[in-house]
Amino acid sequence: MPLDNVVFWVFAPISVASAVGMLLMRNAVHAALFLVVNFFCLAVFFLILDAPFLFAVQIIVYAGAIMVLFLFVIMLLGVDRGDDLRERLVAQRPLALALAAGFVIEIALAVRTGIGFATKAPAGFEAVNDPGNAQAVAKVLFRDYFLPFEVTSVLLIIAAIATMVLGQRKARAVTQAELEAIETTGP
Amino acid sequence: MRTPIAYFVVLSGVLFTLGTLGVLLRKNALLIFMSVELQLNAVNLALVAFSRMHLALDGQVLAFFSMVVAAAEVVVGLAIIVAVYRRRGTVDVDEARGLAG
Numbered sequence: 001m002p003l004d005n006v007v008f009w010v011f012a013p014i015s016v017a018s019a020v021g022m023l024l025m026r027n028a029v030h031a032a033l034f035l036v037v038n039f040f041c042l043a044v045f046f047l048i049l050d051a052p053f054l055f056a057v058q059i060i061v062y063a064g065a066i067m068v069l070f071l072f073v074i075m076l077l078g079v080d081r082g083d084d085l086r087e088r089l090v091a092q093r094p095l096a097l098a099l100a101a102g103f104v105i106e107i108a109l110a111v112r113t114g115i116g117f118a119t120k121a122p123a124g125f126e127a128v129n130d131p132g133n134a135q136a137v138a139k140v141l142f143r144d145y146f147l148p149f150e151v152t153s154v155l156l157i158i159a160a161i162a163t164m165v166l167g168q169r170k171a172r173a174v175t176q177a178e179l180e181a182i183e184t185t186g187p
Numbered sequence: 188m189r190t191p192i193a194y195f196v197v198l199s200g201v202l203f204t205l206g207t208l209g210v211l212l213r214k215n216a217l218l219i220f221m222s223v224e225l226q227l228n229a230v231n232l233a234l235v236a237f238s239r240m241h242l243a244l245d246g247q248v249l250a251f252f253s254m255v256v257a258a259a260e261v262v263v264g265l266a267i268i269v270a271v272y273r274r275r276g277t278v279d280v281d282e283a284r285g286l287a288g
Binding site: 002004005008012015016019020022023028031032035038039042045046048049050051053054057058061062065066069070073074076077088092093096097099100103104107108111112115116117118119120121122123124125128129136137140141144145148152155156158159160162163166167169 | 188189190191192193194195196197198200201202203204205206207208209211212213215217218220221222224225228231232235236238239240242243244245247248250251252254255256257258259260261262263265266267268269270272273278281
C-alpha cells in the first residue's frame with residue numbers, strides 16, 4: 001500500500017470524527033478544539049496533495065490565528081456554559097438529516113459520473129511545482145491573479161476598519177434634562 | 188500519489204455536509220460560525236484536490252484567496268457576534284427574533 005494512501009486512510013476518519021465531535025459538543029470550547037483537530041487533518045491532506053505552502057498557511061492562519069480568535073471571543077463572552085440543545089422548530093432535525101444524506105449521495109454520484117472513483121492524479125506535479133511550491137504559487141499569484149490580490153488587500157483594510165467600528169463602545173449621549181440638572185446644581 | 192482524487196472530493200463533500208448540519212442544528216451563533224468555517228475548509232480541500240488532478244496551480248491560488256477572505260469574514264463576524272451579545276446578552280440565534288436593535 002503506498003504511503004499517501006495510508007496517510008489518507010488514517011487522517012480521513014480523524015477529520016470526519018472531529019467534525020462530528022464539533023457538531024455534538026455542548027461546550028463551545030470543546031467544539032473549537034475539535035475544529036482545530038479538523039484543521040490539522042486538512043493541512044495533512046494539503047501536504048499529500050503536493051501543496052506544502054497551503055499546508056503552512058492552513059496551520060498558521062486557520063489553526064493559529066482564526067481559532068485563537070474564536071477561543072478568545074468564547075472566553076470573552078463567557079458562553080462556554082453549554083448550549084441549549086432543545087429544538088423548537090417542528091421537524092427541523094429530521095429534515096436537516098434527510099437533506100444531509102441526500103447531499104452526500106448526490107456528491108458521491110456527481111463525483112462518480114464526473115471523474116470516476118478510480119482516477120488517479122497524473123504524475124508530473126514536480127514540474128508544475130518547480131522550483132518549489134511557494135515560488136510556483138507566487139508566480140501564478142503575481143502574474144495571473146495580481147488584480148484579485150490587490151482587491152484582497154483592500155478587503156482586509158475594510159475588514160479591519162469595520163471591526164473597529166463595530167467593536168467601539170459609544171459613550172451615551174447626555175440628554176437635555178440631565179444637562180439642565182448639571183447646570184442648576186453646579187459642577 | 189496513488190490515492191484516487193475522487194476520495195478527497197467525496198471527503199470534502201462529507202465535511203461540507205457536516206458543516207451544513209452544524210449550521211442547521213446548532214443554536215449558538217459561535218458554533219454556527221465555526222460550522223461555516225468547516226464548510227469553507229471543505230471547499231478548500233476540493234480546490235486543492237482538483238488543482239492536483241489538473242496539474243495546475245490555479246486551484247491552490249484560489250484556495251489561498253478563500254483563506255484570506257475567510258480570515259476577513261471571521262474578524263467581522265466575530266465583531267458582529269460581540270455586538271449582538273452586548274445588546275441582547277445572549278448569542279442564541281432563537282432569541283434574536285427581531286431585526287430592530
